[in-house]
Amino acid sequence: MSLEAIEKVSQAETKNRERKAAAEAEAKKTIADAEREGLALLQQARSDAEAEGKALLHEAEQRAATRAEKISRNAEADAQALRQAAGLHLEQAAEFIVGRVVKH
Known part of the structure; x- marks a missing residue:
């Protein structure tokens, strides 16, 4: 094998290693970005669910207060x-x- 052919093979192997390393780094970055975005979405979903739960609880409390007032008014009328x-x-x-008493 000529020296020139060996150098070309060596350069090709080096380029392949560099591409592989770059691809691995890009894959790791993509995974890290996806995990970060997933955690952000999870946190947002939890926050939204908490806000919705608080709103539903507040609405239920208002309905209960209204019902209690109606029951109280009805009881007072009775x-x-x-x-x-x-x-x-x-x-x-x-x-x-x-x-x-008068009769007895």
Whole structure:
């Protein structure tokens, strides 16, 4: 083999090693970039999910407060009706008791 052919083969092998090293470095960079982007997307998804959870909780709390207020108003109205009915019956009960005491 001539010296020139050996040099060409040696240069070709060197270029191949350089290309392989460059390709490996590019692959590592691509993997690192993909991992970084994936972690950023994961963090964003977690942040979005947390914000959505807080919004849903706030909405549920508002609905519960509204429902509690409605129940409270209804209970107060029922209590008022019972007080009025009791007031009417109180007069009748007093008359009944007085009637029984006077008769005996």
